[in-house]
Amino acid sequence: MVRRVRRLAAVLLGGMAAVLLALAFAEPARAAPKPAAGVEITGHGLAEPLRLQEDSHPEHVKALLDQVSLRELVRQSAKPKPADLGPKYTVVVLAGDVAKQTYDLYPTAVGGPRIHRPAKQPDGRKTSAAWFLGRINMSETLRTAGVPLERTFEAISGGAGGGERIIPEDALNPAQDINEAFGELRRLLLLNVAVMLVITLGLAGIALLIRRRTR
Numbered sequence: 001m002v003r004r005v006r007r008l009a010a011v012l013l014g015g016m017a018a019v020l021l022a023l024a025f026a027e028p029a030r031a032a033p034k035p036a037a038g039v040e041i042t043g044h045g046l047a048e049p050l051r052l053q054e055d056s057h058p059e060h061v062k063a064l065l066d067q068v069s070l071r072e073l074v075r076q077s078a079k080p081k082p083a084d085l086g087p088k089y090t091v092v093v094l095a096g097d098v099a100k101q102t103y104d105l106y107p108t109a110v111g112g113p114r115i116h117r118p119a120k121q122p123d124g125r126k127t128s129a130a131w132f133l134g135r136i137n138m139s140e141t142l143r144t145a146g147v148p149l150e151r152t153f154e155a156i157s158g159g160a161g162g163g164e165r166i167i168p169e170d171a172l173n174p175a176q177d178i179n180e181a182f183g184e185l186r187r188l189l190l191l192n193v194a195v196m197l198v199i200t201l202g203l204a205g206i207a208l209l210i211r212r213r214t215r
Helices: 002-025 058-067 138-145 174-213
Strands: 037-043 050-053 074-076 089-095 098-106 114-117 130-133
Touching (some): 037 058, 037 138, 050 058, 058 138
16 A cells, blocks of 8 residues: 555656656747738838738848847836927737837937837736937838838948937936836746745645555
8 A cells, every 4th residue: 555655656756756857947839920020110201001021022021020029128217398399100010910019219219219019908907107308310210111201311420229318317217127027026036936835735744645545
């Protein structure tokens, strides 16, 4: 009887370990090919939406995706004045024909281009509304993609970042950035605690089962 209980416990432990390893290291299932990326632009001067797909306009799509890559941009703590923003262009990021993300671009805003990320996103993901300082070459990127904007020469120097920018002091909020970093760390710690709790409860259940069977 004791051997059977020990064998059952070993099987249960092995099963739990296999599930945890599978969750931690499993690769995404091989499904259909990933749909091509694309963008759709609407706004001032555009009579109809301007849609570009990666397979037919790879350079323009990549340049526009770089414009809304928020990880490389500076977050602005204060909301700009509406009178300082200028014309708005909404850029919707597509996966095939499915809208995933949306951003409002203001290439001619006073003090440099601005980007607004609405809280409501097409894919339903949870996020918060936020403002960012845009790349200095935003206007040229939109113009070369087909948006009717006047040609500018702001992005002649600077490489991938599109030129240098003087960041206004009121655009920086170190306290907010620190709070966001701690929030991410807190969520990670809670996830680790949850995993350890599941493992502990499983081991406690197995130990209780062994104790009852060996009496």
